[in-house]
Amino acid sequence: MKFYDCKTAPSPRRVRIFAAEKGMQLETVQVDLANGEQFGAAFREINPDCVVPVLELDDGSRITEVLAICQYLEEVQPEPALIGRTPVERAMTMSWAIKVEQFGLMSIRDAFRNAAKGLKGHALTGPHSYEQIPELAERGRKGAVAFLERLEQHLGGSEFVAGEMYSIADITAMVFVDFAGWIKIGRPDDAVHLRRWYETVASRPSTAA
Numbered sequence: 001m002k003f004y005d006c007k008t009a010p011s012p013r014r015v016r017i018f019a020a021e022k023g024m025q026l027e028t029v030q031v032d033l034a035n036g037e038q039f040g041a042a043f044r045e046i047n048p049d050c051v052v053p054v055l056e057l058d059d060g061s062r063i064t065e066v067l068a069i070c071q072y073l074e075e076v077q078p079e080p081a082l083i084g085r086t087p088v089e090r091a092m093t094m095s096w097a098i099k100v101e102q103f104g105l106m107s108i109r110d111a112f113r114n115a116a117k118g119l120k121g122h123a124l125t126g127p128h129s130y131e132q133i134p135e136l137a138e139r140g141r142k143g144a145v146a147f148l149e150r151l152e153q154h155l156g157g158s159e160f161v162a163g164e165m166y167s168i169a170d171i172t173a174m175v176f177v178d179f180a181g182w183i184k185i186g187r188p189d190d191a192v193h194l195r196r197w198y199e200t201v202a203s204r205p206s207t208a209a
Helices: 010-021 041-046 066-076 087-113 134-155 168-182 192-202
Strands: 002-005 027-030 054-056
Touching: 002 010, 010 066, 010 168, 054 066, 066 087, 066 168, 087 134, 087 168, 134 168, 134 192, 168 192
Parallel strands: 002 027
Antiparallel strands: 002 054
């Protein structure tokens, strides 16, 4: 397998942490997003969507979505289980992982990409040009704050995001919280449950991957 990565990007970080939790070593190719390598002809052949991560399998087929890559790695190496061992665990885990993407990471994406000076003309990921909309940046910040508040409430009754088991939902949520911090959206001071959970998951060795 070959993993197309960018060390500074949040999406491939989720896969690196997932693989590290399983003790899997992936051959890695760094893609220089800052200098637009993802838009070059060579990388477009690998992923026409012009984004990372990409997991290229030994037969040449490629998986291009974070949750799909993690699902594949889970199938290849089931232990430790990070998506769940039972149908209910798997359903709850994927449900929460998708919620974090939809309400958390997508809000941060809008807040970041519609405001960063270096992303003018690239307010959305992908091969096409989209101009920044400042109002979407502000809406994204509000959405991110609202989702942090939702996580605080939810974690008051749950050890981890999807229940009693550390999972891909926690990896996704931790990356969301860190990404929010990059644009100065911090955890509320009174978010005791969120702080307890974050300190637990962020202390895992895999987070350095």
